[in-house]
Amino acid sequence: MTSMAQARAQVVARAPARWKTAASWAAALALAALFLSSGLWKAAEPQDWAVRLTQARVPQGLSVAGAIAFGVAETVAGVLLAVPRLRRWGAALAAALLAAFMVWFAWHYAELRGADCSCFPWIKRVVGPGFFAGDAAMLVLAAVAAMWAPRPRGRRAVALIAGAVTVFALVSYGVEAAREAGVKAPAAITVDGRPYAIGRGRFFLFFFNPMCMHCMDAAQRMARLDWGDTRVVAIPVEQPQFARQFLAESGLKAVVSTDFETLARVFGYRTYPFGVAVVDGREKAAVRAFEGDELAKELRAAGMVR
Secondary structure: OHHHHHHHHHHHHHOOOHHHHHHHHHHHHHHHHHHHHHHHHHHHOHHHHHHHHHHOOOOHHHHHHHHHHHHHHHHHHHHHHHOHHHHHHHHHHHHHHHHHHHHHHHHOHHHHOOOEOOOEOOEOOEOOHHHHHHHHHHHHHHHHHHHOOOOOOOHHHHHHHHHHHHHHHHHHHHHHHHHHOOOEOOOEEEEOOEEEEOOOOEEEEEEEOOOOHHHHHHHHHHHOOOOOOOEEEEEEOOOHHHHHHHHHHHOOOOEEEOOHHHHHHHHOOOOOOEEEEEEOOEEEEEEOOOOOOHHHHHHHHOOOOO
16 A cells, blocks of 8 residues: 555656646647647648648659648647557647748748748738747757656557558548549620620630749749640739739739639639640640749640640
């Protein structure tokens, strides 16, 4: 009896104070919510996140794989943080990801300063001092979550979680790719207040924001291409009153359609810049690569330019 009482006393003595346990839970749940929202977003929409990674100077050839990998890693980190016996591993993974993001954006700071970097659905951020302060605050949360968490155990559970999340991300990518094949375009859209037929011939639908620097760069690249008999339709996502000024400044020859909501719903638009190659009334390809030489390659592959 005495030995049992002594053992119980030793366990109690080794256990962290209640406020430490509460702090660990609070930090872990806050960080888990952020990483789960960011990771699931990437895992569910890998092609759209590939565009964002390309804009963040990730090579085009690695963008899709990168979006899937980051989506899986962030989601796994979020799940592990929420489970006490796996929390230290989750905190370590979250800290490694945050450190990698900070190093990458510091390396490309001159190019990306002021660019949007909203990785979390509810938090709007741009590259600047506030970005690094925010990530540093999350690193502190990771340290607090791990400091007073139980000793980690359960490697098999980690492997199962990682496997399940990876399958989800790959299925999401496959479903998105399959959905795009052969989508039927509307027979006509509105251009200058009148019907504009797109049911026959070659059309390139360009979704853009007139105030987006990536969109301007893409439009300037497209203006230098030989479009042949392909007609370009520019679709402003926001601030349509500046659409014609945008086209004039970029040099891109295109008509402007105000049917954004209809076309976005049909073609699964999520983020700008975004393009759809339409041939004889059906989608032939979705174009998300607007950086460097990849844009011309994709447009040639889709038969849009010579």
